[in-house]
Amino acid sequence: xxxxxxxxxxxxxxxxxxxxxxxxxxxxxxxxxxxxxxxxxxxxxxxxxxxxxxxxxxxxxxxxxxxxxxxxxxxxxxxxxxxxxxxxxxxxxxxxxxxxxxxxxxxxxxxxxxxxxxxxxxxxxxxxxxxxxxxxxxxxxxxxxxxxxxxxxxxxxxxxxxxxxxxxxxxxxxxxxxxxxxxxxxxxxxxxxxxxxxxxxxxxxxxxxxxxxxxxxxxxxxxxxxxxxxxxxxxxxxxxxxxxxxxxxxxxxxxxxxxxxxxxxxxxxxxxxxxxxxxxxxxxxxxxxxxxxxxxxxxxxxxxxxxxxxxxxxxxxxxxxxxxxxxxxxxxxxxxxxxxxxxxxxxxxxxxxxxxxxxxxxxxxxxxxxxxxxxxxxxxxxxxxxxxxxxxxxxxxxxxxxxxxxxxxxxxxxxxxxxxxxxxxxxxxxxxxxxxxxxxxxxxxxxxxxxxxxxxxxxxxxxxxxxxxxxxxxxxxxxxxxxxxxxxxxxxxxxxxxxxxxxxxxxxxxxxxxxxxx
Amino acid sequence: xxxxxxxxxxxxxxxxxxxxxxxxxxxxxxxxxxxxxxxxxxxxxxxxxxxxxxxxxxxxxxxxxxxxxxxxxxxxxxxxxxxxxxxxxxxxxxxxxxxxxxxxxxxxxxxxxxxxxxxxxxxxxxxxxxxxxxxxxxxxxxxxxxxxxxxxxxxxxxxxxxxxxxxxxxxxxxxxxxxxxxxxxxxxxxxxxxxxxxxxxxxxxxxxxxxxxxxxxxxxxxxxxxxxxxxxxxxxxxxxxxxxxxxxxxx
Numbered sequence: 001x002x003x004x005x006x007x008x009x010x011x012x013x014x015x016x017x018x019x020x021x022x023x024x025x026x027x028x029x030x031x032x033x034x035x036x037x038x039x040x041x042x043x044x045x046x047x048x049x050x051x052x053x054x055x056x057x058x059x060x061x062x063x064x065x066x067x068x069x070x071x072x073x074x075x076x077x078x079x080x081x082x083x084x085x086x087x088x089x090x091x092x093x094x095x096x097x098x099x100x101x102x103x104x105x106x107x108x109x110x111x112x113x114x115x116x117x118x119x120x121x122x123x124x125x126x127x128x129x130x131x132x133x134x135x136x137x138x139x140x141x142x143x144x145x146x147x148x149x150x151x152x153x154x155x156x157x158x159x160x161x162x163x164x165x166x167x168x169x170x171x172x173x174x175x176x177x178x179x180x181x182x183x184x185x186x187x188x189x190x191x192x193x194x195x196x197x198x199x200x201x202x203x204x205x206x207x208x209x210x211x212x213x214x215x216x217x218x219x220x221x222x223x224x225x226x227x228x229x230x231x232x233x234x235x236x237x238x239x240x241x242x243x244x245x246x247x248x249x250x251x252x253x254x255x256x257x258x259x260x261x262x263x264x265x266x267x268x269x270x271x272x273x274x275x276x277x278x279x280x281x282x283x284x285x286x287x288x289x290x291x292x293x294x295x296x297x298x299x300x301x302x303x304x305x306x307x308x309x310x311x312x313x314x315x316x317x318x319x320x321x322x323x324x325x326x327x328x329x330x331x332x333x334x335x336x337x338x339x340x341x342x343x344x345x346x347x348x349x350x351x352x353x354x355x356x357x358x359x360x361x362x363x364x365x366x367x368x369x370x371x372x373x374x375x376x377x378x379x380x381x382x383x384x385x386x387x388x389x390x391x392x393x394x395x396x397x398x399x400x401x402x403x404x405x406x407x408x409x410x411x412x413x414x415x416x417x418x419x420x421x422x423x424x425x426x427x428x429x430x431x432x433x434x435x436x437x438x439x440x441x442x443x444x445x446x447x448x449x450x451x452x453x454x455x456x457x458x459x460x461x462x463x464x465x466x467x468x469x470x471x472x473x474x475x476x477x478x479x480x481x482x483x484x485x486x487x488x489x490x491x492x493x494x495x496x497x498x499x500x501x502x503x504x505x506x507x508x509x510x511x512x513x514x515x516x517x518x
Numbered sequence: 519x520x521x522x523x524x525x526x527x528x529x530x531x532x533x534x535x536x537x538x539x540x541x542x543x544x545x546x547x548x549x550x551x552x553x554x555x556x557x558x559x560x561x562x563x564x565x566x567x568x569x570x571x572x573x574x575x576x577x578x579x580x581x582x583x584x585x586x587x588x589x590x591x592x593x594x595x596x597x598x599x600x601x602x603x604x605x606x607x608x609x610x611x612x613x614x615x616x617x618x619x620x621x622x623x624x625x626x627x628x629x630x631x632x633x634x635x636x637x638x639x640x641x642x643x644x645x646x647x648x649x650x651x652x653x654x655x656x657x658x659x660x661x662x663x664x665x666x667x668x669x670x671x672x673x674x675x676x677x678x679x680x681x682x683x684x685x686x687x688x689x690x691x692x693x694x695x696x697x698x699x700x701x702x703x704x705x706x707x708x709x710x711x712x713x714x715x716x717x718x719x720x721x722x723x724x725x726x727x728x729x730x731x732x733x734x735x736x737x738x739x740x741x742x743x744x745x746x747x748x749x750x751x752x753x754x755x756x757x758x759x760x761x762x763x764x765x766x767x768x769x
Contacts, residue, residue: 408615410611410613410615411615411617413570413575413609413611413615414609414611414615414616414617414674414677415628416575416601416604417573417575417604417607417608417609417678417687418604418605418608418628418629418633418677418678419601419602419604419605419629419633419634419681420601420628420629420632420633421597421598421601422597424632424633428628428632429617432619433618433619436619507619
């Protein structure tokens with residue numbers, strides 16, 4: 001039990017809470033409608049021990065328990081929403097849920113776009129490194145996309161000399177990357193890292209150096225939800241007072257919360273909140289990286305992402321046309337083993353999601369190759385090419401297999417009767433027809449491929465969609481960056497479609513005159 | 519056996535079944551040089567399958583095939599030997615099977631260039647001569663899809679002739695054609711026969727068989743029931759089955 005020695009401090013907060021603060025506290029207050037008694041709270045589910053999923057897929061952890069208790073305290077039925085960290089702000093802004101109760105640190109930048117509750121825990125940023133790393137110089141360091149850690153590294157380059165920054169969508173990938181030698185160190189929450197060390201989850205790691213900075217973590221809401229935030233603060237205070245908070249903290253973090261520090265943070269935090277009557281927001285002496293915030297600064301960034309999308313698409317498309325043809329021919333080979341292997345390849349690849357293939361190529365295959373060779377031969381780009389080519393090859397092979405089987409048996413007879421060998425029949429008679437008839441479907445595979453490149457952001461490659469998401473975080477505009485990205489995709493895919501159509505027209509000239517009866 | 523120089527192909531006790539269905543039930547047959555052999559009989563009697571066994575588009579289950587007295591060891595043949603064997607015979611199909619992605623002349627020269635290794639220029643000259651022979655010189659650059667059925671079949675015949683075959687196998691080549699196209703094709707084939715081409719013709723056109731064939735074989739249930747000169751077979755049939763078959767044409 002806490003001893004509330006400083007009753008005056010608490011009373012001060014009660015006063016503060018009841019007054020309410022926030023950019024537009026006086027007007028535009030929206031609460032969830034009366035007829036919707038549930039409160040939707042979001043978290044990533046990939047941030048142990050704060051949020052993760054149990055064996056049944058339920059969200060559990062400190063954040064999850066806090067979210068449930070807070071909602072109950074506020075008189076709502078809690079509805080927990082799992083959302084990827086990278087898109088968690090966009091989800092809030094677009095109304096997918098009412099609050100983010102997902103270990104989001106309160107920062108000046110975020111305060112420009114969202115309201116925050118009082119801190120519900122205080123932690124800090126810590127580098128964790130492979131045991132015995134030594135100097136940071138030249139090492140590979142991972143952070144979660146759009147985290148305060150990422151911002152910190154961006155704005156303190158002098159502390160991270162010549163490091164290579166790897167950005168992942170969630171902590172889960174960072175743990176995987178640590179386990180597969182992709183990275184040497186990562187920046188994470190002090191408590192989270194301690195949890196990894198205790199569980200041995202991220203390999204043999206240790207804290208590296210001092211705490212980078214302390215951070216207060218709050219519950220975020222849309223700017224028009226001041227009344228809701230006020231309710232959260234009241235509920236938080238109630239949970240602290242009735243001991244629920246300590247129970248939850250002990251359960252997940254393993255020790256008692258330092259309430260002194262929490263209260264101190266409440267005090268610190270109060271001054272960052274512009275109330276309706278005091279709008280003098282203190283200047284923060286943090287170096288702000290230049291962010292894209294309008295169309296003209298956004299477009300060059302997106303164009304660079306589009307170039308990578310284009311590169312991935314072109315190389316994959318050309319390679320997979322050849323490999324797809326080989327496997328497609330393999331499915332009609334006379335050699336039984338060859339035929340079985342080809343069909344098995346198609347079955348396995350088409351039966352697994354590309355994202356899983358990407359992770360396997362990156363975390364498993366590339367790591368195995370690199371460990372075997374003793375140097376980093378296959379990076380994220382190599383892994384992306386492997387996964388995209390393998391995936392597209394299977395779809396092209398299946399398309400061609402169908403095309404080959406659709407060619408009239410009489411074509412084989414006619415070609416065989418003039419003494420052509422099987423290989424020649426395939427090459428000169430069957431495949432040209434199969435290819436010609438498969439071209440619309442192959443073009444379709446190509447379009448799917450271009451869109452599928454948007455997944456490679458998951459393994460740190462900065463392609464078009466990734467850039468768009470990043471711009472969304474930086475600007476807080478959910479619409480324009482995605483609209484621009486969609487425009488880029490549309491242009492690329494339109495050009496490809498026109499190209500395939502004209503190729504098709506050339507190949508189809510042989511049947512242009514009349515309906516085809518061979 | 520002593521090779522009879524007048525026999526191109528001989529089959530002995532050729533058997534073939536597709537699952538339960540027996541299609542060839544012991545066929546003995548001789549293809550004689552410079553002669554036209556017409557195979558007649560009801561649908562499903564095995565005549566087309568027999569024709570396809572001659573150039574090994576189908577493999578017999580049992581029985582022997584001889585080419586100019588030499589046994590054709592089709593069970594142990596290498597793919598290259600198989601292909602070479604097929605080049606000795608040209609085949610024309612009911613449904614033409616032209617290569618739709620090649621123009622008319624390229625259809626004709628594909629075999630000579632790709633299989634016989636004839637230089638392209640020479641193959642094209644010969645191909646044009648053949649197209650002239652079948653009356654399609656002006657269609658050399660046309661696509662198969664632009665031709666009528668009769669024209670397609672002429673191209674198919676030219677394609678088979680381009681390989682300089684010793685025997686021509688014709689599988690119901692006029693059955694898919696409109697009536698007005700048939701006589702033209704028949705005239706073309708008659709001309710080839712008069713030129714001394716050895717032919718095996720599967721046909722339902724008894725008038726054509728009578729006019730062009732030296733020998734008619736009646737197939738029924740996978741066997742050759744009767745064979746002989748057209749006059750003998752068509753006018754004095756021995757078996758009930760043949761009489762029934764012939765009478766079905768008169769109604």
